[in-house]
Amino acid sequence: MELRQIRAFVVVADEASFTRAAARLNVVQSAVSATVRNLERELGAQLLERTTHHVRLTPAGRLFLPEARRTLAAAQEARHVLEQLRGGLRGEVRLGLIQTPQNVVVHPAALIAAFRDGHPGVTVSVRTGGSVQHAEDLRRGRLDIAFVVLPPEATAGLDLYVLRSEKMQLLCHADHPLSGRDHVELAELVAEPFVETPASWGNRLATDAAFARAGLSRRIAYEIGDVASFVSLVKYRLGVAIAPMSFVEREEEIRGIPLGADAPALALALAVPEDHPLSAPATALLQVAREMHESGS
Incomplete structure (x- = not known):
């Protein structure tokens, strides 16, 4: 053999x-x-x-x-x-990337830079895409580690190291009729035009699941695979959205309204396959991420 x-x-x-x-x-x-x-x-x-x-x-x-x-x-x-023994860790780490807010402690670019400084003999190969595809690639052994944003029901077969967890909110323009509310229920949003992310994004999975659990449907007017464009459509009053407030950076025209009991939560996490042993380079990358997260820098 x-x-x-x-x-x-x-x-x-x-x-x-x-x-x-x-x-x-x-x-x-x-x-x-x-x-x-x-x-x-x-x-x-x-x-x-x-x-x-x-x-x-x-x-x-x-x-x-x-x-x-x-x-x-x-x-x-x-x-x-x-x-x-011959001069340091060598090999390759296959890392899945998603669109990530700049203000997270463990930003992908900062992580790769810190890892490269400590392990110059390891190549970090990156692949961009949605969280759902990254999760499947991890399960099938095509990736070693990935940044993902997934609701709990979509994490089977993965181990997660959570970097940040947020309740999702209604995002709307400051002059929207709901902008002054202290909270809003999903049932009040069924007639609103929605700005949404693609089906392969965790944000979309969580929102779809929340409406399904409530027995409600909604109208998706725009589907955008770019966070900046997603936010801009809300800013220009073309629809409302449900997303973490971390999507919105320095946008004074946009308000975040807490949702009621049906509010979905999203966790930004580093995911690894549950049943695939990590290589030494992948283990080292995960350790660098943990140290950055714990130190807050």
Whole structure:
């Protein structure tokens, strides 16, 4: 049994596809298939069920997968130990980024800079996108760590280190009829035109879930994948929004009105996969983030 065989099996399991696994491993699909077949032959057990359209783990495959992950992690850690003896930590961390307010203690750019200063031999590869996609990439092993903003119901399979938690509020222009209220209920907002984020953003997930729990629907007039533009549409009276006040920086024309009992909450967090052991570089990056958060700088 070879490490390349184990890695091929894990990647196929993560991707649920030999084609996507081959692209990720940068080899031809036939090579991945042959490698996994050889591993199954050596183990004397079928690990994957192959059909025309699907690849699924067999019962044996489900038992073997966590052990395979641990084996790969142990081999990687052994390499990192030797690399440190030769002159410092080396390797790569795949980090997922989202649009983040400038005033957070652990801002992505500041984190990468602080980490680079302490670990110049590690490459930090960044990928931008929505929290939902980052969460799926973490679960499938495509990312090591990611900044996410997700409601609790969307965090299955992840471990979170929370950087900041906020109650979401109604954002409206200062001259909106609701702007003088001390709070507002979701039922009062069903006729309002909404400015919203894309479906892959945690903000959208939380708001949709809050309206669904209340048995209410609303009209989304604008869907914007950029925080500055999102805020501008509210500023220019084109709609209202539900979001954390951290979305709004120095916008005197916009008011934040607390929501009632149905107010959703959002946490900005660093997420790691629950069942994928972290590499030494990823562990070091998470430690730098913790130290920055605890020191408040």
